[in-house]
Amino acid sequence: MRTRNIFFFLLMASLVLTGCETLKASKAIIPIKEYEKMIAGRLDANYIGTRTCLSACHFHDKIKQDFDASTMGVQLSRKMNLPLVDCESCHGPGSLAVEGLTPEKVAEDARAGKQTACDYKTLIDLKTLPAQAKSLICLKCHTANATFNLHNWNAGTHAVSDVACSDCHKVHAGSDLKVELQHMAEMCDKCHLTTKAEFSLPSHHPVPEKRVFCNDCHDPHGSINEKLLRKPTVKETCTQCHAEKEGPFAFQHAENTEDCRTCHSPHGSPNNNLLTTPPPFLCLQCHAGHRTGPLTSAENRAARNTRCSDCHSTIHGTDIPSASGKGRFIQ
Ligand code: HEC
Ligand code: HEC
Ligand code: HEC
Ligand code: HEC
Ligand code: HEC
Ligand code: HEC
Ligand code: HEC
Ligand code: HEC
Ligand code: HEC
Known part of the structure; x- marks a missing residue:
């Protein structure tokens, strides 16, 4: 009996141990110092400054101009004469790359008829770095203290899912390093195809029309709330703009206390008013239908079989009692 118990224990222990091994193997978490090594650049190279870097070459003039016109470049490199953000801040020390380039x-x-290229293989190979290392380059300066909205970055779904800063911020696409509101949805849609499809349904938040933006509801930099929402609950997310649905009401629809998703799809829906299910079926999921007059009244039957909200028009809540003195959301 005893030996069998020990055998059983060993078997379980080995299962647990191998289990842990597989978990470790499938998720390649490496210590942060390994990422730091990847972004250090060649240790035998020196920093030479943007001006020296580009002095012999005009191939990158456009990049340099955009960079000088951006918040990041202009504030520190040129006007203030404090070369804190240089090409080399991200690309690594450049002396080897320009060696012999006169x-x-x-x-x-x-x-x-030839174009002289620098020896860019001696620079950090930004394109093939793992996402975590790429982001670390930016986080050297954009610490949570310096850039407040990055304080949840490491715990956010994007960081955890191998999305890097430069997947959204195209550092050399122009002088605007931020993602402009006008181009935001397009940028997010590259990766979020389902969301894109939801916003083209007949009833949708006017995101494609550029009246509402992804970041009104989400913080792409990470959030402690579910689904990267800016607010702790879905209801609070919605009542930022639909304050009249917030309450408290003298008569509150029980289902409108926590989560608008019971009845609404936040992005879009084939039904009017972003409803998850078309009325009356939406209501009939939780309520029995009812008569409000003589059974023979065709009008009455039609009404109760179509839209409950024709009569129950204040479905989110109301301060006005119905005829019977109760909260029936009639007006
Ligand atoms: C804030 C960080 C940062 C700074 C500063 C920076 N770069 Fe870059 N650069 C990047 C990143 C990230 C990429 C890779 C883009 C990608 O993923 O395709 C890149 C790519 C490039 C490329 C390759 C572009 C291509 O299309 O293949 C060149 C050339 C370049 N940078 C030149 C410069 C020059 C010149 C400067 C200084 C005037 C500079 N960079 C400053 C981050 C930076
Ligand atoms: C060497 C330091 C440094 C590095 C590295 C760096 N930044 Fe910056 N960045 C700054 C400074 C300084 C500013 C201007 C001050 C500010 O707005 O915070 C800035 C501004 C920005 C802005 C514009 C903010 C605005 O309000 O317009 C964005 C976006 C940005 N950086 C993204 C990045 C990304 C993405 C990376 C990595 C590819 C990166 N930065 C790497 C120092 C840095
Ligand atoms: C999923 C896309 C996405 C990723 C990943 C991302 N950003 Fe942003 N970032 C945005 C958008 C969109 C905005 C502009 C809207 C806003 O303020 O939320 C922005 C704004 C910024 C700003 C300007 C903030 C301000 O307060 O004015 C900075 C700086 C910045 N990002 C830096 C970074 C850095 C550094 C990283 C990586 C650690 C990063 N971002 C990763 C989408 C992204
Ligand atoms: C009106 C607010 C609002 C806007 C605007 C909005 N979202 Fe959402 N989004 C939500 C809410 C609320 C959820 C949570 C839905 C759920 O859990 O069913 C969500 C969920 C998501 C999810 C997770 C989906 C899943 O099934 O896990 C993604 C991805 C997403 N949104 C991307 C976007 C993108 C990209 C945009 C802009 C093109 C956008 N959202 C605009 C409110 C919004
Ligand atoms: C480079 C690709 C990429 C871009 C660009 C991108 N995302 Fe994501 N996003 C992802 C990945 C990967 C995930 C995690 C897997 C998933 O849920 O699909 C994710 C997850 C999310 C989630 C769900 C979070 C959760 O906890 O389930 C939201 C919300 C979201 N992204 C919003 C946005 C918004 C808003 C933008 C634009 C500002 C954006 N994303 C741009 C790749 C991207
Ligand atoms: C940033 C502001 C904003 C936020 C946050 C917001 N909405 Fe909206 N909502 C709008 C705008 C703008 C419209 C379009 C109104 C119009 O066209 O007159 C709208 C329309 C609607 C409609 C009517 C749609 C139709 O087809 O007529 C519903 C339902 C709705 N929102 C529910 C929600 C829910 C649920 C949430 C939370 C997940 C939410 N809203 C968050 C701004 C917002
Ligand atoms: C019990 C289901 C239910 C819940 C929960 C619910 N709604 Fe509604 N909502 C509806 C119905 C049904 C309509 C359509 C009313 C009509 O036909 O006139 C609607 C319409 C709307 C509209 C557009 C018409 C208008 O009255 O402005 C907005 C905006 C809206 N809801 C926001 C919200 C918000 C925000 C929440 C969460 C705080 C929420 N709803 C929770 C059922 C619900
Ligand atoms: C997810 C379930 C759910 C959905 C969907 C729902 N309700 Fe309700 N509703 C409730 C609950 C729970 C109560 C509180 C019942 C109670 O207090 O006895 C309630 C209360 C009511 C009341 C007051 C009844 C009473 O006895 O005080 C009316 C009227 C009502 N709902 C109408 C509707 C209509 C119309 C719809 C569709 C637009 C709807 N409900 C959708 C769950 C739901
Ligand atoms: C023709 C108008 C009308 C229509 C359509 C209608 N109702 Fe009513 N409903 C009323 C009136 C009037 C009352 C009673 C109000 C009172 O007690 O003062 C009521 C009461 C209720 C009650 C509370 C009393 C009970 O039976 O428990 C619920 C729940 C309810 N309705 C749900 C619905 C649902 C679900 C639908 C759609 C399938 C619907 N109603 C369609 C007018 C209507």
């Missing part, structure tokens, strides 16, 4: 060589190559 204006004379560039001119000579140009005469021969």
Whole structure:
């Protein structure tokens, strides 16, 4: 009996241990210092400054101009003469890349119809870095203290799902480093195809019309709330704009206390008013239908079989009692 128990214990222990191994293997979490090594650049290279970096070459003039016109570049590199954000802040030390690149060589190559490239393989290979390392480059400066809305970044779904800062912020696409409101939905849609489809349903929040924006409800940088919502509950998310549905009402519809999702799809729906289910079936999920007059009245039958809210028009809540003195959401 005893030996069998020990055998059983060993078997379970080995199962648990192998179980843990597989979990570890499938999720490649590596210590942060490994990512730090990836973004250090070549240790035998020196920092030379943007001006030296680009002095012999005009191939990157556009990048440089945009960069100088951006918040990140202009504030520190040029006007204030404090070269804190340089090309090398992200690309790593550049002395090896420009070794032997003189204006004379560039001119000579140009005469021969060639474009001189720097030895960019000695720089950090930004394109193939893991997402965590890419983001770490930005987080060197954009700490949670410096950029307040990044204080939940590490716990956010995007960071956890291998999305990097530069997947959303195209650093060299122009001088505007932020994601402009006008282009936000398009940018998010690249990865969120289901969401895109929801916003093209007949009833939808006017996101494609650019009157409501993804970040009115979500914080792409991470949030302690479910689904990256800016507010702790769905109801609070909605009542930012639909304050009249918030209550408290003298007569509150029981289902309108916590979550608007019982009846509404936040992005879009094939039914009017973003309803999850078309009325009367929406209501009939929880209530029995009823008569309000003589059974023979065709009008009455039609009404109760179509839209309950034709009569129960204040379905979210009301302060006005119905004829019987109760809260029936009639007016
Ligand atoms: C804030 C960080 C940052 C700074 C500062 C920066 N870059 Fe970049 N750069 C990046 C990232 C990230 C990429 C990779 C983009 C991608 O993922 O395709 C990149 C890509 C590039 C590329 C390759 C572009 C391509 O389309 O293949 C060049 C060239 C370049 N940078 C030049 C510069 C120059 C010149 C400067 C300084 C004037 C500079 N960068 C400053 C982050 C930066
Ligand atoms: C060497 C430091 C440094 C690095 C590295 C850096 N930034 Fe910045 N960034 C700044 C500074 C300084 C500003 C301007 C001040 C501010 O707005 O916080 C800025 C501004 C910005 C802004 C514009 C903010 C606005 O209000 O217009 C964005 C967006 C941004 N950075 C994104 C990035 C991304 C993405 C990366 C990584 C690819 C990155 N930064 C890497 C220092 C840095
Ligand atoms: C999923 C897309 C996405 C990712 C990933 C992302 N951002 Fe942003 N970021 C945005 C959008 C959209 C805005 C503009 C709207 C806003 O203020 O929320 C923005 C705004 C910013 C701003 C300006 C903030 C301000 O308060 O004015 C900075 C700085 C910034 N991001 C830095 C970063 C850094 C650093 C990272 C990586 C650690 C990052 N972002 C990752 C989408 C993203
Ligand atoms: C009016 C507020 C609102 C707007 C605007 C909005 N969302 Fe949402 N979104 C929500 C709510 C609420 C949820 C949670 C839904 C749920 O759990 O059923 C959600 C969920 C999501 C999810 C998770 C879906 C899932 O099934 O897990 C993604 C992804 C998403 N939104 C992306 C976006 C994108 C991209 C945009 C802009 C194009 C956007 N949202 C605009 C409110 C909004
Ligand atoms: C580079 C691809 C990419 C871009 C761009 C992107 N996302 Fe995501 N997003 C993801 C991935 C990956 C996940 C996690 C898997 C999933 O839920 O689909 C995710 C998850 C989410 C979720 C669900 C969070 C949760 O906890 O379930 C929301 C909400 C969301 N993203 C909003 C946005 C918004 C808003 C934007 C634009 C500002 C955006 N995303 C841009 C890749 C992206
Ligand atoms: C940023 C402001 C904002 C937030 C947050 C917001 N809405 Fe809206 N909502 C709007 C606007 C704007 C309209 C369009 C009104 C119009 O066209 O007159 C709208 C329309 C609606 C409609 C009517 C749709 C139709 O087809 O006529 C419903 C239902 C709705 N919202 C529910 C919600 C719910 C549920 C939430 C929370 C998940 C929410 N709203 C969050 C701004 C917002
Ligand atoms: C019990 C189901 C139910 C719940 C829960 C619910 N709604 Fe509604 N909502 C409806 C119905 C039904 C309509 C359509 C009314 C009509 O036909 O006139 C509607 C319409 C709306 C409209 C558009 C018409 C108008 O009156 O402005 C908005 C906005 C709205 N709801 C917001 C919300 C918000 C915000 C919440 C959460 C606080 C919420 N709803 C919770 C059932 C519900
Ligand atoms: C998810 C379930 C659910 C849905 C969907 C729902 N309700 Fe309700 N409703 C309730 C609950 C729970 C109460 C509180 C019952 C109570 O206090 O006896 C209630 C109360 C009511 C009352 C007051 C009844 C009373 O006895 O005081 C009316 C009227 C009502 N609902 C109408 C509607 C209509 C119309 C719809 C569709 C637009 C609807 N409800 C959708 C769950 C729901
Ligand atoms: C022709 C108008 C009308 C229509 C349509 C209608 N109702 Fe009513 N409903 C009333 C009136 C009037 C009362 C009683 C009000 C009072 O007690 O003062 C009532 C009461 C109720 C009550 C509380 C009394 C009870 O029976 O428990 C519920 C629940 C209810 N309705 C649900 C619904 C649902 C669900 C629908 C759609 C299938 C619906 N109603 C359609 C007018 C209507």
